[in-house]
Amino acid sequence: MTWADRIRLLRKTALQALVLCAFAIVPALLTAFFHPDKPEWDPTVLKEGETNLPLAISWGDEVLWVDARSREDYDKEHIPGAVLLTEDDWDEEIEDVLNEWLPEMKVVVYCSSLACQESHKVRERLLEYGLTEVYVLKGGWETWKAAVE
């Protein structure tokens, strides 16, 4: 194979790769706009004090997960590293939360589903404690569970 052949083959390969990359854009756009399970494009489209799972995960180790469900549910299964904090046993459990919390951390509170309100109540109380970066996980435990399954 001469150098001219090699260069021709390299050009052909590069052109083929470019065309393939271009072709993939069309279905990708359709997926982005019309797929029923498309990614959440704008992480800011959330109610005040809410976050979603991808955004919370993107914060990495700077997150303290707080489980606002019942102790029974928590004992059964919870997000790894999450600390239990319920309205019922607030005085006992808040100690654990404050022990785990560091000032640079974002606190993400979750309850069982999109409809539950415990996480919002716990968030309000944590804000009263002077914590500023406290968020409710949109979709709660159900979202997490769906993601890991």
Added chain:
Amino acid sequence: MRTVVTLILRILGAGIFIYAGVLKVWSPAQFHVDILGYHMVPYRVAALMAVYLPWLEIFCGLCILFHRAYMGSLAILSGLSVVFIVALSSAWARGIDLSCGCFGASVGPTEYPQAIALDCALLLIFLFLAMQELRATSRDAQARR
């Protein structure tokens, strides 16, 4: 014999990427979460990758399977394999407990050695196929002279 081996490797390599691509296309939101788990790209870049990469994998897999735009497809899938190896190794080195997103919906924490070994094997398959194609092209060029 060599032709049979090449054909088997073509079907295997292409089939794995097509299968992985289809699973990811099924649930782009989940793949988005998986990509973010690596902590390597910003939120919106991860979203773009989640809708784009699976289709690229499917298209390239099909092209390899049907021997169309063959070298271009091999180049892309080899490149993707390298990217996956680097991403997995980086996450492993940083001690991140993640679902690799290799085959769509999360199936729990990834076993890094297995996932990296699979990507290395795929990379070797594609390099082998590219070498075979180069030899064939070279033979054709010589025959024409």
